Amino acid sequence: MKKASITSLTGLYPLPSTLYPVLIALLSLQALFPIRSAASDYTWLYPGARANALGTAFSSVADDPYTMFYNPAGLSNLRNTEALFGLGRRLSPLAPAGEASLVYVRPAPDTANRTFGFGYHAVRQTTLGRRDSILFGIGDSFVLKYLQRPVLYGGNFRIVNLSEAQKGHLGIGFDAGILFASNYGLKTALALSDMNLGLGRSLTILTLGNSYRYKDSLFALDLKVRGSYAEVFYGLEHAIFNGLLQFRAGKGTSLNGPGYLAVGLGVNTLPWILDFAASFPWKGFNQNAGVYEMNAGYRFNVPTYTERFVGDAAAKAGALKTQIDDLRAQRAGLETSIAAYRVNKGVLESDLTLIQSRMRDMEERLKNLELELIEAQYKKDQPPPKKPVVRPKPEKWPKLHKVAPGDTLRSIASKYYGNPNLWERIYEANQKHISKGLPMEGAVLKIPAPPPEGRK
Numbered sequence: 001m002k003k004a005s006i007t008s009l010t011g012l013y014p015l016p017s018t019l020y021p022v023l024i025a026l027l028s029l030q031a032l033f034p035i036r037s038a039a040s041d042y043t044w045l046y047p048g049a050r051a052n053a054l055g056t057a058f059s060s061v062a063d064d065p066y067t068m069f070y071n072p073a074g075l076s077n078l079r080n081t082e083a084l085f086g087l088g089r090r091l092s093p094l095a096p097a098g099e100a101s102l103v104y105v106r107p108a109p110d111t112a113n114r115t116f117g118f119g120y121h122a123v124r125q126t127t128l129g130r131r132d133s134i135l136f137g138i139g140d141s142f143v144l145k146y147l148q149r150p151v152l153y154g155g156n157f158r159i160v161n162l163s164e165a166q167k168g169h170l171g172i173g174f175d176a177g178i179l180f181a182s183n184y185g186l187k188t189a190l191a192l193s194d195m196n197l198g199l200g201r202s203l204t205i206l207t208l209g210n211s212y213r214y215k216d217s218l219f220a221l222d223l224k225v226r227g228s229y230a231e232v233f234y235g236l237e238h239a240i241f242n243g244l245l246q247f248r249a250g251k252g253t254s255l256n257g258p259g260y261l262a263v264g265l266g267v268n269t270l271p272w273i274l275d276f277a278a279s280f281p282w283k284g285f286n287q288n289a290g291v292y293e294m295n296a297g298y299r300f301n302v303p304t305y306t307e308r309f310v311g312d313a314a315a316k317a318g319a320l321k322t323q324i325d326d327l328r329a330q331r332a333g334l335e336t337s338i339a340a341y342r343v344n345k346g347v348l349e350s351d352l353t354l355i356q357s358r359m360r361d362m363e364e365r366l367k368n369l370e371l372e373l374i375e376a377q378y379k380k381d382q383p384p385p386k387k388p389v390v391r392p393k394p395e396k397w398p399k400l401h402k403v404a405p406g407d408t409l410r411s412i413a414s415k416y417y418g419n420p421n422l423w424e425r426i427y428e429a430n431q432k433h434i435s436k437g438l439p440m441e442g443a444v445l446k447i448p449a450p451p452p453e454g455r456k
Contacts, residue, residue: 042123042131043162043194043203044226044253046070047086047101049275049293053264054235055250057220059209060189062152062179064273065103065297068119068137071177071191071207072154075115075139081106081300084273088293091279092256097125099293113141113150125255129164135175144180152179162199171198185213202227216240220250235262243268244305252279257289270305273297397449398429403439412439417450425451 048066051058058067062074065084088099101121108114119135139154156175161168173196181187188210194203204226211220218237223230235250246266252259264277274297279290401412409423417425425448427434433443 042090042097042125042128042255045090045097045099045123045255046253047088047099047103047121047293049086049088049264049277049295050246050248050266052088052252052291052293053248053250053262053275053277054220054237055222055233055262056224056253057209057211057222057233057235057250059177059191059207059222060179060187060211061209061218061220062187062189065105065117065119066101066295068103068105068117068135068156069121070193071179071189071209072117072137072156072175073139073152073177073179073189073191075105075117075137075154076113076141076152076179078105078115078117078139079107080302082297084295084297086293086295088277088291090255090291091288092125093288094256095125095127096288097123097128097255099123101295113139113152115139117156119156128256129162131163132161134159137175149181149183152181153177158194158196160194160196160199167200169199171196173197187211187213216243248277252289252291254289258283258287260287260290262291268305270302271299273299395449397447399447401445401447403433403441403443403445405441407439407441409434409437409439412445412447416447422450 046052046056046066046069048058048064048069050064051061051066051070054061056070059071061067062071063077065078065082066086067074067077083104084102086099086101088101090097090099099122101119103117103119105115105117108116115138117135117137117139119133119137121131121133121135123131135156135158137154137156139152141150141152143149144151154177158173158175160171160173162171163169173194175191175193175195177189177191177193179187179189189207191207191209193205193207196203206225207222209220209222211218213219216239218235220235220237222233224233233251233253235248237246237248239246244267246264246268248262248264248266250262252262254260258281260279260281262277262279264275266276267274273295275293275295277291277293279292281287281289399416401416403412409426410420413423413426414420426445429448430439430443430445433440433445439445
């Protein structure tokens with residue numbers, strides 16, 4: 001561990017305001033256990049090939065049974081009965097250390113999100129001693145009222161047997177942790193581990209962790225504080241082949257020596273799970289530093305990898321078929337809309353032709369009306385000249401009339417005067433041509449002007 005000054009634990013990621021009282025309470029609990037000089041030793045070591053391949057940045061990942069040793073709140077993530085066994089070997093300039101571990105988790109029957117766990121971890125190092133830890137854990141969750149997101153919490157009861165320099169100590173203690181996940185793949189964890197009594201010294205560790213999952217990649221970071229010592233651990237995991245293989249890398253936890261890069265491989269052939277961890281020292285392969293660990297586990301009552309793969313493929317095929325059916329339905333709808341559009345287009349074109357014809361007629365009528373209006377305005381502005389009154393020429397009297405056969409004085413008066421009763425006026429002017437009251441045939445009679453009162 002490297003010595004560092006810790007000014008703020010929450011600066012790495014803003015915790016929800018409702019979690020600050022919990023943080024203060026956990027820090028107060030840590031203050032109850034005085035910290036002695038905490039040089040790197042085997043009391044820092046935790047099991048789990050996957051967690052060690054991630055550089056022990058596992059407090060916010062917390063999704064396999066070894067979460068008991070890093071953050072018991074993660075037990076609520078486990079909804080299947082599962083058992084894992086592990087063996088490991090750590091290299092050190094002083095002496096190598098061997099590890100063995102066993103974990104078993106089982107969800108509580110008829111209780112949602114509650115899971116019980118049991119864990120055992122044994123470390124043996126010739127020069128320093130040995131450590132045996134037995135854990136009984138429980139994890140549960142509740143929904144945060146204001147964010148409507150679940151908050152996972154959990155705790156362990158711990159029994160520890162620690163032997164150093166021919167001195168043995170038997171102690172009891174507990175672990176506690178919380179875990180909060182956002183809607184965007186980001187998770188934050190706060191864990192207090194190894195709060196023990198009866199071991200002669202305090203091993204309490206405060207861990208603040210963050211992790212982020214993007215598609216098939218996971219990024220994790222833990223800040224671990226033990227007394228006046230602090231160190232940041234980080235890890236990376238990437239899955240391929242539908243989760244069949246996972247490749248991992250992270251900053252390792254050194255044992256009495258230099259640091260190293262931890263790498264790992266996970267093989268998820270459900271119901272069997274295999275995890276491997278190995279290491280590369282920072283400053284050369286000749287250094288005695290690193291870890292080599294293997295876990296084998298069995299998950300009960302789950303589909304095999306082949307069944308899950310086939311099921312996932314069938315689900316994807318079903319989803320694609322549904323999308324194809326939706327696209328076909330959309331295509332049919334579009335074709336119907338296009339047909340209706342074409343019909344409407346024909347009707348609109350017919351209406352447009354009729355309207356255009358009517359418009360041309362109206363334009364012609366409008367032109368005629370405009371011409372009539374111009375003509376009427378012209379006539380109004382320039383009236384035609386008045387024609388002079390031509391009075392008829394006065395008739396010339398007397399007139400001459402040659403008596404034809406059958407003429408009588410009355411017929412001649414009717415012809416020239418329009419009144420047969422004026423025959424006497426003709427008689428008085430032509431007595432010499434009158435015989436027995438009748439004009440003589442062939443005689444030329446003189447027709448005088450009618451009386452002043454005119455014709456009657």
